[in-house]
Amino acid sequence: MHVVVNAAASADGKLSTRRREQVTISGPDDFARVDRLRAASDAVLVGVGTVLADDPHLTVDDPALREERETRGDAGNPARVVVDSSGRTPLDARILDDAATTYVVVARDATADRKASLADAGAEVLVAGDERVELSAALSKLGERGVEELMVEGGGEIIYSLFAAGLVDELSLYVGSLVIGGREAPTLADGPGFVESFPQLSLREVGRVDDGVLLRYDVVGSIESS
Numbered sequence: 001m002h003v004v005v006n007a008a009a010s011a012d013g014k015l016s017t018r019r020r021e022q023v024t025i026s027g028p029d030d031f032a033r034v035d036r037l038r039a040a041s042d043a044v045l046v047g048v049g050t051v052l053a054d055d056p057h058l059t060v061d062d063p064a065l066r067e068e069r070e071t072r073g074d075a076g077n078p079a080r081v082v083v084d085s086s087g088r089t090p091l092d093a094r095i096l097d098d099a100a101t102t103y104v105v106v107a108r109d110a111t112a113d114r115k116a117s118l119a120d121a122g123a124e125v126l127v128a129g130d131e132r133v134e135l136s137a138a139l140s141k142l143g144e145r146g147v148e149e150l151m152v153e154g155g156g157e158i159i160y161s162l163f164a165a166g167l168v169d170e171l172s173l174y175v176g177s178l179v180i181g182g183r184e185a186p187t188l189a190d191g192p193g194f195v196e197s198f199p200q201l202s203l204r205e206v207g208r209v210d211d212g213v214l215l216r217y218d219v220v221g222s223i224e225s226s
């Protein structure tokens, strides 16, 4: 499986505000690029924190891109994936509508009630890990269901965990021209953070998009602290 993380950050590295409310960081050209990236993916993954904060839909906006997917025999929209250990995804979340297949990946400890309610609301419930979703097992299960190109759209906790598990191949980071600030505001990689060994990136492309900068990196290994 090939995993691409895509995110938009402010010039000071924040994904949203300390209130965890979504901020429009990308401009129209970057949103169009994100739409193309979604259209080229088999599935789009977020953590439940993003579902609770943003109630995203995670579908392809441009009808021409959906048509292209259908012409090549794919569903109009990629599958949607929520990493959600205890099954906190609200049953009326937009991600559970019938616009695409939605996998909610829970841990074994999620209650049977919650799993059944999510399934009734339209999710395909997958189990990976005991107390918390184990990401390599989750990605294996997605692979068994035909997911080869996986796009990750945040947030900071899930992105950190994917880097920590060595599961990220590429990072596309749009840096917008604004400052959000706030020590509690989400950043690209939250979680406990790395202290001795850090994911090492190789800059493949840099370009101006809208009034910001798009940085594209390959993940090439890890770098030890000196």
Ligand SMILES: NC(=O)C1=CN([C@@H]2O[C@H](COP(=O)(O)OP(=O)(O)OC[C@H]3O[C@@H](n4cnc5c(N)ncnc54)[C@H](O)[C@@H]3O)[C@@H](O)[C@H]2O)C=CC1
Pocket (backbone or CB within 6 Å): 006, 007, 008, 009, 014, 015, 016, 017, 019, 020, 021, 022, 023, 025, 046, 047, 048, 049, 050, 051, 053, 054, 083, 084, 085, 132, 133, 134, 135, 153, 154, 155, 156, 157, 158, 159, 161, 186, 190
């Ligand atoms: N600017 C951007 O590109 C984006 C911004 N955001 C922002 O990010 C914030 C949400 O991010 P987060 O709170 O970090 O939530 P998140 O979307 O990273 O979800 C984290 C949650 O996933 C669950 N989880 C289950 N297994 C896990 C594992 N193995 N590792 C990590 N988490 C696991 C936990 O409940 C955890 O709290 C919101 O404010 C949202 O607006 C989210 C996506 C993109």
Ligand SMILES: Nc1nc(O)c(N)c(N[C@@H]2O[C@H](COP(=O)(O)O)[C@@H](O)[C@H]2O)n1
Pocket (backbone or CB within 6 Å): 006, 007, 008, 022, 023, 024, 025, 026, 031, 034, 046, 050, 054, 055, 056, 057, 058, 059, 153, 154
């Ligand atoms: N690429 C990008 N740029 C921004 O400025 C953003 N705020 C985000 N947020 C992400 O997009 C999701 C919303 O998706 P829908 O429009 O509802 O399909 C949101 O949940 C974040 O993952 N992304």
